[in-house]
Amino acid sequence: MTKLFLRVIATLLLTGTALAIDPIFTPFLNNLAIRGYDPVAYFTKNQAVEGLEKYEYEWMGATWRFSSSEHKDLFVSNPEAYAPQYGGYCAYAVASNSTASIEPEQFSIVDGKLYLNYNRKIQEKWLADQARYISEADNYWPELLKK
Numbered sequence: 001m002t003k004l005f006l007r008v009i010a011t012l013l014l015t016g017t018a019l020a021i022d023p024i025f026t027p028f029l030n031n032l033a034i035r036g037y038d039p040v041a042y043f044t045k046n047q048a049v050e051g052l053e054k055y056e057y058e059w060m061g062a063t064w065r066f067s068s069s070e071h072k073d074l075f076v077s078n079p080e081a082y083a084p085q086y087g088g089y090c091a092y093a094v095a096s097n098s099t100a101s102i103e104p105e106q107f108s109i110v111d112g113k114l115y116l117n118y119n120r121k122i123q124e125k126w127l128a129d130q131a132r133y134i135s136e137a138d139n140y141w142p143e144l145l146k147k
Helices: 002-015 069-077 091-095 120-128 130-140
Strands: 052-059 062-066 103-110 113-117
Touching (some): 062 069, 091 120, 103 120, 113 120, 120 130
Antiparallel strands (some): 052 062, 103 113
16 A cells, blocks of 8 residues: 555655645545545534444545435435535535545534534534635635646
């Protein structure tokens, strides 16, 4: 694995190819959106619920998992309504013109939109001034993807 990683980095450096930010955040070792958590459950249960492998759906280059077939069907019928803002990257980081991973348990729903955060400490900062951070993040996204 290390040799492959070094080979990819060397190729990128030699060819001058930039690493663009993916439109949907997924961890380095897999392709799971929201680290495998059910995006619909945030809205229907107001909590982070792990999805199941048997309820998967491919959308925007990522694998989305759901806790039930009903949740999967809701997402498939209107993914934009349930997908997290800013591709599932930490909303606080995007407000700073950057990206960061997330902890699925650190979330908020504002005006019917799902926002995820890096950790509990960042979540506290985010909650203190959500409106300002959303405005700032909206200004940076999706141009941030091109960096």
